[in-house]
Amino acid sequence: MLINGLPGDSISASDRGLAYGDGLYRTLEARHGxxxxxxxxxxxxxxxxAQLRLPCPDEALLLREIASVAAxxxxxxxxxxxxxxxxxxxxxxxxxxxxxxxxxxxxWGGYPAERAAxxxxxxxxxxxLALQPLLAGxxxxxxxxxxxxxxxxxxxxxxxxxxxDMAGSVVxxxxxxxxxxxxxxxxxxxxxxxxxxxxxxxxVLDAAANLAIPAxxxxxxxDEVLAADEAFVCNSLAGIWPLRQLHTRHWHDWPLTRHxxxxxxxxx
Amino acid sequence: MLINGLPGDSISASDRGLAYGDGLYRTLEARHGxxxxxxxxxxxxxxxxAQLRLPCPDEALLLREIASVAAxxxxxxxxxxxxxxxxxxxxxxxxxxxxxxxxxxxxWGGYPAERAAxxxxxxxxxxxLALQPLLAGxxxxxxxxxxxxxxxxxxxxxxxxxxxDMAGSVVxxxxxxxxxxxxxxxxxxxxxxxxxxxxxxxxVLDAAANLAIPAxxxxxxxDEVLAADEAFVCNSLAGIWPLRQLHTRHWHDWPLTRHxxxxxxxxx
Numbered sequence: 106m107l108i109n110g111l112p113g114d115s116i117s118a119s120d121r122g123l124a125y126g127d128g129l130y131r132t133l134e135a136r137h138g139x140x141x142x143x144x145x146x147x148x149x150x151x152x153x154x155a156q157l158r159l160p161c162p163d164e165a166l167l168l169r170e171i172a173s174v175a176a177x178x179x180x181x182x183x184x185x186x187x188x189x190x191x192x193x194x195x196x197x198x199x200x201x202x203x204x205x206x207x208x209x210x211x212x213w214g215g216y217p218a219e220r221a222a223x224x225x226x227x228x229x230x231x232x233x234l235a236l237q238p239l240l241a242g243x244x245x246x247x248x249x250x251x252x253x254x255x256x257x258x259x260x261x262x263x264x265x266x267x268x269x270d271m272a273g274s275v276v277x278x279x280x281x282x283x284x285x286x287x288x289x290x291x292x293x294x295x296x297x298x299x300x301x302x303x304x305x306x307x308x309v310l311d312a313a314a315n316l317a318i319p320a321x322x323x324x325x326x327x328d329e330v331l332a333a334d335e336a337f338v339c340n341s342l343a344g345i346w347p348l349r350q351l352h353t354r355h356w357h358d359w360p361l362t363r364h365x366x367x368x369x370x371x372x373x
Numbered sequence: 374m375l376i377n378g379l380p381g382d383s384i385s386a387s388d389r390g391l392a393y394g395d396g397l398y399r400t401l402e403a404r405h406g407x408x409x410x411x412x413x414x415x416x417x418x419x420x421x422x423a424q425l426r427l428p429c430p431d432e433a434l435l436l437r438e439i440a441s442v443a444a445x446x447x448x449x450x451x452x453x454x455x456x457x458x459x460x461x462x463x464x465x466x467x468x469x470x471x472x473x474x475x476x477x478x479x480x481w482g483g484y485p486a487e488r489a490a491x492x493x494x495x496x497x498x499x500x501x502l503a504l505q506p507l508l509a510g511x512x513x514x515x516x517x518x519x520x521x522x523x524x525x526x527x528x529x530x531x532x533x534x535x536x537x538d539m540a541g542s543v544v545x546x547x548x549x550x551x552x553x554x555x556x557x558x559x560x561x562x563x564x565x566x567x568x569x570x571x572x573x574x575x576x577v578l579d580a581a582a583n584l585a586i587p588a589x590x591x592x593x594x595x596d597e598v599l600a601a602d603e604a605f606v607c608n609s610l611a612g613i614w615p616l617r618q619l620h621t622r623h624w625h626d627w628p629l630t631r632h633x634x635x636x637x638x639x640x641x
Contacts, residue, residue: 106386115383116391118374118475123384123454125516126394157517158524182462186391194450194479196516196523196547207386211462235503235567236539240517247515248393248464249425249508252457255464256426271504279464299503 106209107170120205122188125196126246128205129153130186133304133341135210138176140168140183142341145304145311150185152302153243159187160204167208175210182213182342188246216343221366224349224356225264227338229327230254230279234270234299242302255279264346265338267330270299274324281340282306283325285333286361291320292333305339312368318361335359344369374477375438388473390456393464394514396473397421398454401572401609403478406444408436408451410609413572413579418453420570421511427455428472435476443478450481450610456514484611489634492617492624493532495606497595498522498547502538502567510570523547532614533606535598538567542592549608550574551593553601554629559588560601573607580636586629603627612637 106114121127131150134141147164154161167185175181186207192199232254240247254268265278276294277283282303284293291313296302313320330336335356336348345366347359374382389395399418402409415432422429435453443449454475460467500522508515522536533546544562545551550571552561559581564570581588598604603624604616613634615627 108386114386116386118376118382118384118454118477120391121520123388123391123456123514124398125520126514127517127520130392186386188391196519197527198520198524209386232507233505235505237501237503237518239500239521245517246391246394247517249395249513249515250505251464252389252393252395252466253507256466259465 106207107174109206110166110170116205116207117191119191120188121190121192122186122205122246126248128186128188128246129157129159129244130184130246131244131304132182132184134213135171135175135178135181135183137179138172140171142304142308143168145307146341149244149302149304149307153245154187156240156243157245158198159189160202162187162204162206170208171210174208178210178212180213180215181210183208183210186246220264220346221344224347224359225338226262226350227265227267227278227348228258228263229352230257230266230268232257232268234268234276236271236298238298241299242296244301244303251279267351269327272298273326275327275330276300278338281338281343281346283330283338284309284336285325285330286335287329287333289319289361291318291361292323292325293320294325295322303340305341305344308369309339309345309365312365316364316368318364335362337362374475375442377474378434378438384473384475385459387459388456389458389460390454390473390514394516395425396454396456396514397425397427397512398452398514399512399572400450400452402481403439403443403446403449403451405447406440408439410572410576411436413575414609416575417512417570417572421513422455424508424511425513426466427457428470430455430472430474438476439478442476446478446480448481448483449478451476451478454514481610488532488614489612492615492627493606494530494618495533495535495546495616496526496531497620498525498534498536500525500536502536502544504539504566506566509567510564512569512571519547535619537595540566541594543595543598544568546606549606549611549614551598551606552577552604553593553598554603555597555601557587557629559586559629560591560593561588562593563590571608573609573612576637577607577613577633580633584632584636586632603630605630
């Protein structure tokens with residue numbers, strides 16, 4: 106682990122990342138120190154920094170630090186955390202912010218391969234996402250809603266929970282973005298009021314464009330998800346997991362989802 | 374500063390308090406190591422632990438740690454932070470949670486006395502509080518809304534900003550709770566959908582009951598605050614600050630507010 110470029114494993118107990126969740130993060134896969142989906146990760150990181158008014162670190166510096174922590178690992182989970190650092194007591198953003206940058210890696214065997222191959226069982230979460238356009242889309246450090254949603258079930262046969270917003274629209278999984286297929290069209294919810302805009306979501310939308318698959322960002326109700334021809338969740342570590350079961354609905358084949366899985370193989 | 378009872382000033386960079394804002398805090402005043410308003414602080418801390426499903430620390434232990442960090446200081450700001458500690462990667466609350474407990478103190482000269490004496494200038498914030506009943510009232514570590522609201526102004530003549538929720542009701546200040554007086558009655562907004570339930574708010578409601586001042590928890594619209602006979606904000610460090618000006622409204626005397634200020638003098 107590197108803290109502001111130096112080996113370490115702790116941060117100041119006064120850091121605003123701890124005090125207020127005043128920061129953001131990304132989780133990604135690296136192979137021998139090379140991050141996958143970097144184009145999208147970097148794009149999202151830079152956008153999130155802008156939305157939180159955090160200074161964005163230098164891209165080449167981040168890549169060097171990822172290589173440094175993950176080089177020895179064939180396959181690693183890399184986590185980047187950026188916070189607004191220290192500063193005087195109180196909520197106000199400090200003048201002359203000195204951000205804290207944490208880059209860490211751990212060896213990773215990958216998720217069970219059958220999730221991508223045979224699909225997963227998902228559930229509906231009771232925990233709703235609050236509507237907050239100011240923070241929507243950002244992978245910030247205020248994640249108590251996700252913690253509560255993920256704590257609704259312990260059954261390891263359930264791989265993901267889907268979350269609605271307070272207005273009743275389906276938004277995403279606790280740790281993934283959601284897509285459905287309807288009449289040959291790829292649909293995914295907007296992330297303008299809540300939710301996290303993931304790098305894999307961006308990559309899927311890009312792949313769909315390259316494959317001339319029509320795709321649209323549109324609000325979805327639970328019944329529309331249950332009635333979909335196909336549905337899948339995705340994130341940078343999981344890739345694409347087709348939904349095999351959600352509530353009473355079962356799916357058995359996923360032709361368009363398979364097409365996207367194949368197109369994204371290789372991952373970057 | 375004590376971290377889990379031991380002198381220190383840093384925490385693990387993998388702590389869930391940093392990763393997800395998965396924890397809570399209290400800020401309070403201590404005199405020679407004795408915390409003020411402790412009855413209410415402890416009540417709120419215990420309630421917040423229950424709402425976040427965090428193990429609540431032993432009260433006597435906390436009091437010993439506060440005394441230890443603040444004993445040498447005539448007047449100190451004490452901060453208590455409790456997090457869900459470490460644990461495996463991912464949002465799920467870990468089995469056998471080992472919380473992190475941070476108790477720190479710093480010397481403090483108090484806020485300028487004229488704020489309580491002559492009242493303050495407050496403003497309306499554009500940043501709205503999202504509606505999330507699951508977390509409402511808790512002083513948790515997901516505080517980006519407060520950070521954004523407090524960053525809307527830099528004019529030091531403005532002491533506080535008042536925040537509305539997404540539904541348009543007035544909830545609180547960025548770092549304080551709000552009361553108004555209307556027709557001899559004390560009114561304060563409910564904190565059932567958002568906001569922080571402060572120890573001083575509880576203490577004010579208790580004082581009002583003791584003084585036989587009628588008090589009610591009721592949703593308030595901005596126009597009702599502007600039309601109030603008196604208005605004040607309060608927190609554990611500030612005590613009670615009457616509002617002298619809000620937007621176009623000016624107040625010049627605060628008979629019931631003064632009554633409460635006097636009743637609460639002594640502070641515990």
